[in-house]
Amino acid sequence: xxxxxxxxxTLRDVxxxxxxxxxxxxxxxxxxxxxxDSTRARVLAAAKELGYVPNKIAGxxxxxxVNLVAVIIPSLSNMVFPxxxxxxxxxxxxxxxxxxxxxxxxxxxxxxxxxxxxxxxRPSGVIIAGLEHSExxxxxxxxxxxxxxxxxxxxxTPIDAMVGISHRxxxxxxxxxxxxxxxxxxGFMGTKMPLDHRARKRFEGFTEMLAKSGIEIEDRAFYSGGxxxxxxxxxxxxxxxxxxxxxxxxxxxxxxxxxxxxxxxDQGIDVPGQIGLAGFNGVELLQGLPRKLATMDACRLEIGxxxxxxxxxxxxxxxxxxxxxxxxxxxxxxxxxxxxx
Amino acid sequence: xxxxxxxxxTLRDVxxxxxxxxxxxxxxxxxxxxxxDSTRARVLAAAKELGYVPNKIAGxxxxxxVNLVAVIIPSLSNMVFPxxxxxxxxxxxxxxxxxxxxxxxxxxxxxxxxxxxxxxxRPSGVIIAGLEHSExxxxxxxxxxxxxxxxxxxxxTPIDAMVGISHRxxxxxxxxxxxxxxxxxxGFMGTKMPLDHRARKRFEGFTEMLAKSGIEIEDRAFYSGGxxxxxxxxxxxxxxxxxxxxxxxxxxxxxxxxxxxxxxxDQGIDVPGQIGLAGFNGVELLQGLPRKLATMDACRLEIGxxxxxxxxxxxxxxxxxxxxxxxxxxxxxxxxxxxxx
DNA sequence: ATGAAAGCGCTAACAC
DNA sequence: GTGTTAGCGCTTTCAT
Numbered sequence: 100x101x102x103x104x105x106x107x108x109t110l111r112d113v114x115x116x117x118x119x120x121x122x123x124x125x126x127x128x129x130x131x132x133x134x135x136d137s138t139r140a141r142v143l144a145a146a147k148e149l150g151y152v153p154n155k156i157a158g159x160x161x162x163x164x165v166n167l168v169a170v171i172i173p174s175l176s177n178m179v180f181p182x183x184x185x186x187x188x189x190x191x192x193x194x195x196x197x198x199x200x201x202x203x204x205x206x207x208x209x210x211x212x213x214x215x216x217x218x219x220x221r222p223s224g225v226i227i228a229g230l231e232h233s234e235x236x237x238x239x240x241x242x243x244x245x246x247x248x249x250x251x252x253x254x255x256t257p258i259d260a261m262v263g264i265s266h267r268x269x270x271x272x273x274x275x276x277x278x279x280x281x282x283x284x285x286g287f288m289g290t291k292m293p294l295d296h297r298a299r300k301r302f303e304g305f306t307e308m309l310a311k312s313g314i315e316i317e318d319r320a321f322y323s324g325g326x327x328x329x330x331x332x333x334x335x336x337x338x339x340x341x342x343x344x345x346x347x348x349x350x351x352x353x354x355x356x357x358x359x360x361x362x363x364x365d366q367g368i369d370v371p372g373q374i375g376l377a378g379f380n381g382v383e384l385l386q387g388l389p390r391k392l393a394t395m396d397a398c399r400l401e402i403g404x405x406x407x408x409x410x411x412x413x414x415x416x417x418x419x420x421x422x423x424x425x426x427x428x429x430x431x432x433x434x435x436x437x438x439x440x
Numbered sequence: 441x442x443x444x445x446x447x448x449x450t451l452r453d454v455x456x457x458x459x460x461x462x463x464x465x466x467x468x469x470x471x472x473x474x475x476x477d478s479t480r481a482r483v484l485a486a487a488k489e490l491g492y493v494p495n496k497i498a499g500x501x502x503x504x505x506v507n508l509v510a511v512i513i514p515s516l517s518n519m520v521f522p523x524x525x526x527x528x529x530x531x532x533x534x535x536x537x538x539x540x541x542x543x544x545x546x547x548x549x550x551x552x553x554x555x556x557x558x559x560x561x562r563p564s565g566v567i568i569a570g571l572e573h574s575e576x577x578x579x580x581x582x583x584x585x586x587x588x589x590x591x592x593x594x595x596x597t598p599i600d601a602m603v604g605i606s607h608r609x610x611x612x613x614x615x616x617x618x619x620x621x622x623x624x625x626x627g628f629m630g631t632k633m634p635l636d637h638r639a640r641k642r643f644e645g646f647t648e649m650l651a652k653s654g655i656e657i658e659d660r661a662f663y664s665g666g667x668x669x670x671x672x673x674x675x676x677x678x679x680x681x682x683x684x685x686x687x688x689x690x691x692x693x694x695x696x697x698x699x700x701x702x703x704x705x706d707q708g709i710d711v712p713g714q715i716g717l718a719g720f721n722g723v724e725l726l727q728g729l730p731r732k733l734a735t736m737d738a739c740r741l742e743i744g745x746x747x748x749x750x751x752x753x754x755x756x757x758x759x760x761x762x763x764x765x766x767x768x769x770x771x772x773x774x775x776x777x778x779x780x781x
Numbered sequence: 782a783t784g785a786a787a788g789c790g791c792t793a794a795c796a797c
Numbered sequence: 798g799t800g801t802t803a804g805c806g807c808t809t810t811c812a813t
Contacts, residue, residue: 109790120800122799150580152560156789158792163805326725494806499807501790502806502807
């Protein structure tokens with residue numbers, strides 16, 4: 100531990116301090132090849148003494164191996180992606196691989212930029228949310244020549260591999276459960292995000308299945324920005340004032356659904372008797388609410404784990420062949436806001 | 441856009457495709473130096489045609505410049521750090537710098553590991569949460585010879601620069617407000633995290649100020665894991681059953697505070713008349729609750745912004761001198777759960 | 782305005 | 798077990 104040098108330390112410094120060749124120092128620091136215990140000890144002592152931190156940039160260039168996995172997601176703020184990251188981390192922790200996260204804010208141009216930026220670091224693999232990407236992004240991913248796992252959604256064709264759930268089917272199943280429970284006058288609330296393809300697909304599946312029972316959504320509302328809980332409250336109030344005949348409210352995410360639930364309880368409305376409710380995602384938050392919102396788990400942790408496993412398997416030596424398409428099946432949690440039939 | 445080659449493209453490929461030297465191609469791609477418009481056009485066309493993505497590893501090694509800023513935080517799951525990241529992003533977006541996030545889970549050993557890992561990529565700067573680090577971590581940070589901004593907390597001495605609030609003072613001020621409002625029997629609930637130094641400092645400031653009024657905390661409880669909202673609910677119930685004399689509950693974060701609030705409202709208890717409540721953080725979620733929890737904003741966005749500004753200023757050409765210690769002052773939001781005096 | 786040569790700090794491959 | 802040599806793909810510097 101010396102005084103702050105201007106010049107960063109190099110292998111050469113450790114080599115000189117320990118009287119061992121750079122090559123041997125390198126071997127010790129990477130636990131490669133045979134090095135005698137005495138030499139190893141001497142090198143480690145010198146490295147520690149100097150406070151040497153290897154330069155991965157040089158290492159990566161020389162070995163053309165980069166232990167990074169690019170993880171590209173739309174957002175960090177809605178609780179769903181952090182959980183996916185947790186799953187990825189859990190798996191990658193047992194490997195040499197390191198996740199590096201990029202955020203796109205649901206913007207294709209930003210996705211393109213982030214992807215370009217990350218690929219320029221030559222990662223060993225990519226995990227990216229969604230199946231919809233700009234043509235340029237798809238081209239980059241194909242050209243990269245590395246494993247690419249598209250996650251969250253399986254309604255489409257992957258570039259390479261995919262892990263997720265069918266949001267269309269999720270929407271259909273919820274519609275089915277609602278109709279089966281006897282609700283007939285349905286309202287929908289969601290985020291104003293034309294680029295959230297998964298929310299869109301859920302909605303499409305939902306309306307499609309309702310149509311089969313001759314039911315149409317009777318009111319809908321979209322929000323953007325602000326506290327989802329507060330918006331859920333406010334939108335629910337507005338919608339019920341506008342459309343008092345509604346007997347079910349379907350929310351595109353649990354947060355606004357929770358806001359709606361709190362509002363209805365406040366008003367003393369009978370849930371799920373007078374009005375039923377359902378959200379989507381299975382967020383942990385719901386556990387603390389006075390009543391449990393019906394929802395559908397998006398299998399976030401599992402998606403993260405599985406995606407990381409595919410990357411790790413592909414990158415293994417030798418590469419293990421793995422399934423390139425994993426569709427998980429979420430189940431409805433009826434909670435206390437959706438009659439069981 | 442060619443078929444997936446096994447060998448990644450290099451400058452040389454673009455050079456050959458465009459009939460211009462590698463050096464000139466490099467200049468075009470970085471917008472450096474004088475290049476004739478015709479050459480520039482030819483090069484750009486070739487690069488695009490091939491789908492070339494520059495190799496930053498080689499670039500960084502050659503120029504010994506890396507436009508990365510390491511951001512090291514304890515967690516992504518409690519909403520507070522994503523907001524700090526947003527602030528950092530907002531500022532760095534206007535620069536060449538790119539944040540790279542590492543997560544420590546509040547574990548010093550993991551912090552050390554993550555730091556080592558990140559420093560080995562030779563970032564241009566570090567933003568790291570907290571002032572408490574292992575001796576080895578501090579040594580690494582000093583030896584790195586790059587700007588280091590420690591964030592969130594200013595109760596201590598920074599290695600280089602710091603931006604945050606005084607959690608001790610935050611605790612004291614909340615205690616003061618509570619006593620002033622006439623509450624005398626106080627319970628505390630928090631996370632079981634001996635390594636969350638900021639929560640600890642708030643608690644210390646809180647008890648210290650209470651002591652000045654001759655008041656002592658009469659009951660306390662700690663939790664770990666699970667849904668904070670649910671835990672807040674449950675712990676509040678248990679605490680009030682155990683200590684029915686309490687007239688105020690101070691929570692170490694808003695999430696458990698919100699759980700407590702929902703429980704009390706369920707029970708029909710008069711808040712803030714019979715029992716007052718306060719949390720900490722000013723999370724957006726609270727806006728949707730039936731009643732607003734008293735809290736204190738941790739200035740998360742501003743901390744992120746300011747930290748990034750310091751890094752950017754230090755890294756500018758020429759480096760702009762900046763304050764190395766910024767203490768923001770949060771104010772109490774009384775909401776509907778703390779009598780105003 | 783463009784090119785040639787040198788080398789960033791490390792590791793692969795081979796020699797001893 | 799340990800050392801030597803030759804790059805990895807760029808950018809710097811200097812020449813033209």
